[in-house]
Amino acid sequence: MGFLEKVLQLDDVIGQLECAEHLEELQSVIEWLRDHYAVDDMVYHWVSSNGTQYGCGTYDPAWVQRYLEKGYLRIDPVVLGCYQRFHPVDWKRLDWSGKAARAFLNDAVAHGVGNQGYSIPIRGPNGQFALFTVSHSCDDAEWESFTEIHRRDLILLAHYFNQTALKLEPGRTPEPTQPLSPREVETMTLLAVGYSRAQVAETLSISEHTLRVYIESARFKLGAMNTTHAVARAIARGQIVV
Amino acid sequence: MGFLEKVLQLDDVIGQLECAEHLEELQSVIEWLRDHYAVDDMVYHWVSSNGTQYGCGTYDPAWVQRYLEKGYLRIDPVVLGCYQRFHPVDWKRLDWSGKAARAFLNDAVAHGVGNQGYSIPIRGPNGQFALFTVSHSCDDAEWESFTEIHRRDLILLAHYFNQTALKLEPGRTPEPTQPLSPREVETMTLLAVGYSRAQVAETLSISEHTLRVYIESARFKLGAMNTTHAVARAIARGQIVV
DNA sequence: CGGCGCCTCGCTATATCTGGGGAGTTGGAA
DNA sequence: TTCCAACTCCCCAGATATAGCGAGGCGCCG
Incomplete structure (x- = not known):
């Protein structure tokens, strides 16, 4: 041929x-x-x-x-x-x-x-x-x-x-791929590199309560059960870079 | 042409x-x-x-x-x-x-x-x-x-x-990745898909304490600060597939 | 045979996270 | 303008994770 x-x-x-x-x-x-x-x-x-x-x-x-x-x-x-x-x-x-x-x-x-x-x-x-x-x-x-x-x-x-x-x-792709807000991206990224909630809050110069809102909001958008799940999904979907 | x-x-x-x-x-x-x-x-x-x-x-x-x-x-x-x-x-x-x-x-x-x-x-x-x-x-x-x-x-x-x-x-430059043991891989994987420690332990039919040993050991191997960090690294390095 | 890594289990106490409320400002989009 | 999404802050109680100490059995390899 x-x-x-x-x-x-x-x-x-x-x-x-x-x-x-x-x-x-x-x-x-x-x-x-x-x-x-x-x-x-x-x-x-x-x-x-x-x-x-x-x-x-x-x-x-x-x-x-x-x-x-x-x-x-x-x-x-x-x-x-x-x-x-x-x-x-x-x-x-x-x-x-x-x-x-x-x-x-x-x-x-x-x-x-x-x-x-x-x-x-x-x-x-x-x-x-x-x-x-x-x-x-x-x-x-x-x-x-x-x-x-x-x-x-x-x-x-x-x-x-x-x-x-x-x-x-x-x-x-059942979960509607909702984009994360800039703050949520920062939050997820810092969590992914090992910071605790308190450390992330300090790094972003916001209260830990505010930070928690971001985590929950990101978790909701990512359809995640908990923080670890949310970070895992964000990485796997390429929404954050570690 | x-x-x-x-x-x-x-x-x-x-x-x-x-x-x-x-x-x-x-x-x-x-x-x-x-x-x-x-x-x-x-x-x-x-x-x-x-x-x-x-x-x-x-x-x-x-x-x-x-x-x-x-x-x-x-x-x-x-x-x-x-x-x-x-x-x-x-x-x-x-x-x-x-x-x-x-x-x-x-x-x-x-x-x-x-x-x-x-x-x-x-x-x-x-x-x-x-x-x-x-x-x-x-x-x-x-x-x-x-x-x-x-x-x-x-x-x-x-x-x-x-x-x-x-x-x-x-x-x-990919850091030298210490391989995870099979149990550690299972642990990290289940955590990455949203299971809590208790759920993972139940799924693997082991005590929650044993599970904790796996998490700590994996965290050590991955050079991670906490569970979320460990899971994030395992995913980013392709050691687990989510 | 004696290490070494892996798998399994126990306890206690503290630190941290999670889930349920609510509330105000800003800036961009309909 | 009106509305909505994003950002910021607050409280509290209960669930969950972490840190430290420990122990024993199994299988592999030199």
Whole structure:
């Protein structure tokens, strides 16, 4: 297949993603892509803050099931690694030291996940986070060559998969993303860097009572149960920078 | 210029971005791109919510100066709009109602900013946010056609500009992170989603005192002053996924 | 085998946070 | 102008977190 032809097919796929009206369509697109690139597996994985996950892809359903049951989301070095990075990452470059990580890896290969992998982190508004992953079984050189050639295609595909998922899943961001007022941002930021309420109040030169109003107001806007929750959400949604 | 040739040039540009070792190099790349696409302006704009900004691009320096002086960051509908969106957006589709927005628009065109624009939001870890913008003066039909054709190129360029900016941005020295134990991860995670200590203890089926040991131990490992600080750091460092 | 890290549990007292009220000023938007 | 959101201040009682002391069992690794 010539290069030009492939580019045009990529165009088709993106067009199909843009026109999709149901999440199920993503599944067939991703299967087509898996075959097209001749890899073992291809997965789009929505990692939501409220614990719910959505994914489509070609992993063995038994593995997906196990992943959810075991709560591997909090262990998987791919997720944790991509969460801290911006650029796509080869699985080999992640941190697989640590007992839990190695146990996870063994379990994964036992369920047929390839030894090679390449994952692209994607971020949307309000801290939305997703992963687009391609995985395969082959030696390092072959994989290196594959990722080198298709990196840019994969970045675009990741982008459009996420765009479609965002479009089709508006209920994913249930809390109306109310912006925090400047004072609330300052309050949350100072709390996030370890100040106590009294210290924050002193730093902002306001009474502690006033400060409490900000915390409560921010907590309400963020739909949080307590201060720690509010700060966590503010960080996760990118409303404050620590 | 043929399509294939252009693709190869895009390759060159991306390669140059990946190899860049100083932020100044971005400036020459973006000027080359502006000429290549034959548009009026092209801008990469790092928008850190703590107020600091970095940008490179082809806007009139007087306009950039005025933008900073006037604090337009908090008014600019392009910034505000992109902050709420994932996909690239045409300026025409933004909300230009509101007195401040219209005043900003008038000021912008007075400083030579084109009437058409297309901006791509980009997000990195820890709420990092940037914009890649291309702007021009032409009629709607011509602009529609331009964005339709080059959308994917621009998305990729936005991605690589941001990757380079992230790489070259100083002060991003991640502190050596001591790994948290599985129980500590669970503890921090549940606290981050709003559970009180008692609730976490119940959820994990352990005594509240044991839980407290985990919190203190995690706080120590994270170098945190209190629970909120510890949770904030764990999230910001990607040690837990919320 | 002897450390070391991890997991589990106990007590007490103080400091801090939370939740329920209410009230006045300012500046920008409808 | 009228209204609303943001900012500022106040009281109080009960819930919750923190700080200090302790203890024992389990599994891994040199």
